[in-house]
Structure formats: C-alpha cells, structure tokens
Amino acid sequence: MEYALYELTGRLSHTWLSGFIQTTPYVIPGLQIVHILCVAIVFTAATVTAGRVFGWVERDVEESRVARRFLTSIWKVLPILVLTGSLLVVGEPRRSLLNATFGLKMALLLFAIILTGVLQARVMHLPDGMRRREGRTATIMVSIAFLTLWCTILVAGRWIAYTPTA
Numbered sequence: 385m386e387y388a389l390y391e392l393t394g395r396l397s398h399t400w401l402s403g404f405i406q407t408t409p410y411v412i413p414g415l416q417i418v419h420i421l422c423v424a425i426v427f428t429a430a431t432v433t434a435g436r437v438f439g440w441v442e443r444d445v446e447e448s449r450v451a452r453r454f455l456t457s458i459w460k461v462l463p464i465l466v467l468t469g470s471l472l473v474v475g476e477p478r479r480s481l482l483n484a485t486f487g488l489k490m491a492l493l494l495f496a497i498i499l500t501g502v503l504q505a506r507v508m509h510l511p512d513g514m515r516r517r518e519g520r521t522a523t524i525m526v527s528i529a530f531l532t533l534w535c536t537i538l539v540a541g542r543w544i545a546y547t548p549t550a
C-alpha cells in the first residue's frame with residue numbers, strides 16, 4: 385500500500401500539471417491564498433452557526449435564519465477548497481500524500497461534511513417544537529462535534545508543514 389502510494393506520488397510529480405504548478409511563479413502562493421481565504425469563511429460560518437446554537441451570538445435572530453445565512457456558505461466554498469487543495473497536492477504530491485497529518489485531515493473532512501449535513505437538517509428542517517425542546521441536547525452535542533471537527537481540520541492543515549513525510 386505504502387509502495388503504491390509512493391509510486392503514485394512519483395508519477396503525479398512528473399505530470400504536465402505538476403510541472404506547471406511547480407515552475408510557474410505565484411501559482412503556489414496564489415492557491416494557498418485562495419485556500420486560506422476559504423478556510424476563513426468556513427471557520428466564520430462554523431463559529432457563528434454553533435455560537436447561535438449555544439446562545440452566544442445573534443440571539444435575536446431565528447436559529448434557522450442564522451444557519452441559512454452562515455452554515456450554507458460552507459457548501460459554497462467547499463468545492464473551491466477541494467479544487468485548490470487538490471492542485472496543491474498535485475504541485476507537491478510527496479509533501480501531502482505521504483504525510484500522516486494530511487491523511488488525518490482528509491478523514492476528518494469526511495466526518496465534518498456529514499456532521500454539517502446533520503446539523504443543517506436539525507437547525508433548518510426540524511419542526512419548530514422539536515428544534516426548541518426534545519431535540520435540543522442532541523443539537524447542542526452535534527454543534528460541539530461540528531465546531532471541534534472544523535477547528536481540528538484547520539489545525540491539521542497547518543500542521544502538515546511540520547509533520548515529516550513517510
């Protein structure tokens with residue numbers, strides 16, 4: 385498995401696209417800037433949505449309206465994150481694909497996407513009474529997990545640079 389991954393990274397780094405990303409000035413910093421701006425949007429959306437569920441912010445605005453305004457922006461920037469992230473991988477395949485922290489980040493991303501869908505369903509689509517009473521503890525638990533996951537992904541993204549590759 386590790387050998388196959390090593391082979392793949394070798395092949396990827398010799399593709400035309402990888403060569404273009406590696407040798408064209410400003411491509412890597414440009415991708416990093418767009419990636420990090422999208423991270424900022426996801427972080428803001430996750431903090432405000434969870435903060436509203438905890439009752440810390442926007443208390444005078446309906447929870448579902450806050451979610452519609454903020455949480456949904458996660459879906460909008462996710463494709464840009466995936467695209468810029470994938471291009472960064474193609475540019476330096478060994479740095480990420482052979483990096484344990486990168487693997488962890490991708491696994492956590494899958495859970496974060498699922499939890500974002502679950503939280504959206506709870507705060508935007510549950511009947512009003514259920515949203516306010518019976519399902520309250522579950523919604524708070526989901527929000528804690530949701531916020532923790534997005535923050536951990538953010539830290540893991542930065543941590544890739546400090547983790548040695550295999």
Ligand code: HEM
Pocket residue numbers: 416419420423426427465466468469470472473479480493534537538539540541542543544545
């Ligand atoms: C499929 C989706 C994604 C891919 C393929 C991807 C890939 C990458 C890659 C290759 C890097 C460069 C790491 C390095 O060389 O140091 C990076 C950096 C980073 N990523 Fe992602 N990423 C994705 C999604 C995300 C998401 C959803 C977040 C957070 C919400 C995130 C947060 C970060 C952060 C904070 C950095 C560090 C930026 C820097 O310090 O310049 N990434 N990502």
